[in-house]
Amino acid sequence: MPEEIIGSCAVKRLNILDPQGNADENLLPPLNGQDIRRLYELLVLSRTFDGRALALQREGRLGTYPSILGQEAAQVGSAFALEKSDWVFPSFREMGMHITLGYPMHLLYQYWAGDERGLATPTGLNILPICVAVGTHIPHAVGAAMAASYRGDRNAVVCYFGDGATSKGDFHEGLNMAGVFRAPVVFICQNNQWAISVPFDRQTAAPSLAQKAWGYGFEGIQVDGNDIFAVYRATRTALEKARNGGGPTFIECHTYRIADHTTADDASRYRPPEEVADWREKDPILRLRRFMTQRHLWDEAYERHVQEEATAAVDEAVHRAESAPKPAATEIFDYTNAELSPRQQRQRKEVG
């Protein structure tokens, strides 16, 4: 009778590729050379996109921008596991996911330049608009997953967010509902150790985020978020489970925000440079390159080619974004409601 154990849980961490580029063969996902090169190219493209965004911002051609530097593997690796028909609910720092799924880069630049037309997802993609209010999109993903089940679609839903988001009430309400309704949703948390100036250990007293899933009755797992194979493998497994009625999974990608929080931030005010230097060693691209070198999938010529292609694609995207015609003033009215009220119509006439 007295003190009895009524339940227990162990939280796992998955790591396949180490910083030196050595992989655990047993866990390596079934990706062929072409797949691996594609992954590498997406990583480079994401980083190139990101670097250009920072440069454009400095020149005043973009607004406040949150860099993805260092987090590319968590984004590309997870998005690569998705089907086109899956639904994605992003936060604001997953441009690597957008790029992997083929979301037009010029739209991303337009958006970050302060033009909502950048969030008009092309048909054929089910990527929801970037969500600025941290964590508040999590219940949407759960609802969409419930809707997919209800319709009998085999679509899964993926929801991205950061470590900071796990402190929000909507994280809790969403995950709890996902558990209760066994919704086909995969939560991908990029634990980049910081929420602006708040370090992980001030965000929660729990030593991992993955363990939070236990409280919702489903599986949570931590992966090395700079290990693209671990991210890909965990996401694919979770997606398959979701499609087969196995319910939700929480994946904590253990990674690092190398850059400032956004271009409006100065991380040197609150963060030791050694920490950043340590994490630079664990760079996700470097790591994959080392692996590919071992397997003869990478050489200097290939690298040049990949870099050139990425630069060209980014040049083209910047050009398209910046040559888009200025939005008309009346645009501010045209998407508030399906139909304008008489008052809105009157107001609309005032601007043009």
Added chain:
Amino acid sequence: MPEEIIGSCAVKRLNILDPQGNADENLLPPLNGQDIRRLYELLVLSRTFDGRALALQREGRLGTYPSILGQEAAQVGSAFALEKSDWVFPSFREMGMHITLGYPMHLLYQYWAGDERGLATPTGLNILPICVAVGTHIPHAVGAAMAASYRGDRNAVVCYFGDGATSKGDFHEGLNMAGVFRAPVVFICQNNQWAISVPFDRQTAAPSLAQKAWGYGFEGIQVDGNDIFAVYRATRTALEKARNGGGPTFIECHTYRIADHTTADDASRYRPPEEVADWREKDPILRLRRFMTQRHLWDEAYERHVQEEATAAVDEAVHRAESAPKPAATEIFDYTNAELSPRQQRQRKEVG
């Protein structure tokens, strides 16, 4: 490297007194005969208070009322472990706690009759007003606990709520902050298996509520909520820990709502009668009485005495509540702000 276990947790359940009244001697808390009788009397008084409330409601002398029937041990046992100077943040179904701490019963009746004067806690007690909005008071308790730490007071804070409340965002934000700041707060969840018509297994997919605490980095424990010794012991331990800088504890009292949700509810619409019958067998008062009988702390004469005292106290409280002068209409203004605005002053004149 590959899959590694990075953390693990086991959740415990504490049970000292079984339904037959047998106790685990090793775990029995250090309570003397007088304490135990006091506990028994508080249980009986709480039940008497509650039964009378139901009767008054049927006669139209009280508004909607939520019965505590079956949950008395969870309330009395936990409150008995408190110091007068501790702070308590109740939900709406812990009148047994109020009674144990000496909150005047006539005020409780006044409140449930729809008179806010019933929530003016007498000085000397730090019991916050009953909180109707489920779970929303949890962050208050955490803030008060942080304030107690800040001031260097040895006060602990206790926060009561139900199983339904654990689904709310405020539960999560509150508990997470409590963990981060190691606030001296004890969360006492009365898991009475139902949130109106929603059973526990539709409230969360987690098999226990206690395990949710792991996600916040502090200890959670389940106790048999109908076992007053287990509740008392767990609460005392948690309070001591809190006072000594050990941070928060989550206590899940596993109990049952024997009555309808409130007098406005009809539980027979959604709940099998056998379930209720099963739980009646586990009645917390019966159980303590059996224990006391074994220890010669209980006999018929004592019972009569206890019942009579309880009835007399309740009679007196009803009388006091019902003979309180009608509140003046202008009362609706007098506590909105410290000072009325000119507009409120004008409005106030309109009513009298």
Added chain:
Amino acid sequence: MPQMNMVQALNLALRQEMARDPDVLLLGEDVGRDGGVFRISEGLQEEFGVARVIDTPLAESGIVGAALGMSLYGLRPVAEIQFMGFIYAAFDQLCSHAARMRSRSRGRFTCPLVVRTPYGAGIKAPELHEESTEALFCHMPGIKVVIPSGPYSAKGLLTAAIRDPDPVIFLEPTRLYRLIREEVPAEEYTVPLGKAKCAREGGDVTVIAWGSMVERTLKATEGYRVDLLDLQTISPFDEEAILTSARKTGRVVIVQEAAETCGFGAELAATIAARAILHLRAPILRVAGFDVTMPLPKLEDYYIPSVERIRKALDEVLKY
């Protein structure tokens, strides 16, 4: 035509819309097995199954957020918030998301979502069970706010709300749920959103009310020659009807249950003061709840605008 109360009319509207469109589903606390604490969804889980009438955990932000996600996916969810006093927890979902998703995505994603909730005072219920803070939601471009005043409008407006392409907050006056019975067509019909109904015609004063206050205002205006406009939708509201009547009568009384300051009546007065002021002969009066915390049952009757207070305002404007 059958006689119904508002509970029956709302239940029928839900049943018919669910039968008509498999994308319509219900979710909320206690809406399934229990049929809702006011029985609005009674019998619907039996009829349509647990996948379409969903009892949720106790989480208002999650309920609205999940409903919103369903609507993004293409369904037409009808979420219930058990009492309006608990909708504040979903305020962020409504204001930051439901109201903005169409705009944010330039029309690519929309939220055909209805959030129903009982509102209003006069039922002697506990704290937060008698709120009437409808004005808050009228300051959120992108969201519609609909408030029926009787069984007929309840059924037609709820049907229209469910079919509307944008998010609608649908407020049901709790006090009137079972108070009024009237003829309600058994068949489907809609009452158009955004249009006021003239509940009484007369030429001396324009009286504007909505939801819970319409019944009381009808009583109060007996024996007076007034245009009584029942707004039915308060966002967007029927400016034309109001201005036409105000220009005609030159006197306006607004009856609002909510606290006076920054209630929806303020918008009505401001609209008239901007666009019909030259026709007015009297001050625009608001009869409203007071600027106090909504009282518990023992004192609530002092709070809610009474027939007497309404008549006093009528008499006052008629002096001019």
Added chain:
Amino acid sequence: MPQMNMVQALNLALRQEMARDPDVLLLGEDVGRDGGVFRISEGLQEEFGVARVIDTPLAESGIVGAALGMSLYGLRPVAEIQFMGFIYAAFDQLCSHAARMRSRSRGRFTCPLVVRTPYGAGIKAPELHEESTEALFCHMPGIKVVIPSGPYSAKGLLTAAIRDPDPVIFLEPTRLYRLIREEVPAEEYTVPLGKAKCAREGGDVTVIAWGSMVERTLKATEGYRVDLLDLQTISPFDEEAILTSARKTGRVVIVQEAAETCGFGAELAATIAARAILHLRAPILRVAGFDVTMPLPKLEDYYIPSVERIRKALDEVLKY
């Protein structure tokens, strides 16, 4: 007297109140080590320690809820919400609790709590970083809403807000943070809550503005003879000052950054239409944001009331 911008003035107010009263403490996201994303609390953690300047997890409802709990215990917390667009998540805590605790407990428990948040448009920031939904909080009896328009009033009003016995929402116009420098006393002082300031005197038109719009309205009214009232506190607001001026000038223009419908300007117009209408010669005009989702930077300038739009309204009322 030293010259300061609003950031410096607010920082000084916080520092002085913390030095004066050990019960004053700060909490919020990034308020400590980082000094706040706008640097309002810069240096305060160094000076007063981590126990008094608390970096919290990312949880707005939790922040306001915990601050409220601190205030119940007897402290005087000043919570920061990083941008007004994220306060909606704390709406329930403000509306259901902060506003009501005094009333609920019949005065036994009170909430001397300040919630500061930057608000308003014009800084070319991302979504939800430019909100001006102050009106929502004016419909909550029990809560005060204070909005400074410059460094001097910012310091005095924040000091008064911290000393106030009731919960105060303190909105800081982000666009003006570093735009205006003026003389600000180095010593402590208060600017009383609930009182408007006459920012310009003239007899032809009463122009009413608050917060972010005061600066622009000052520009727009150059060359006009107007009474420009800077409200400073909008809940409760200075009815007397407004009515006195409106009765004198007979013409009223209200300048509001927020979306027109159900903004705070509606309350002002309604108040004047009830209590000064017989003195008016012209319609009461509101120059306001449009009833649309707040646009992103590329289009925001079309949204924010401009000098031209304000002048057009002045010219319009002057025709009468």
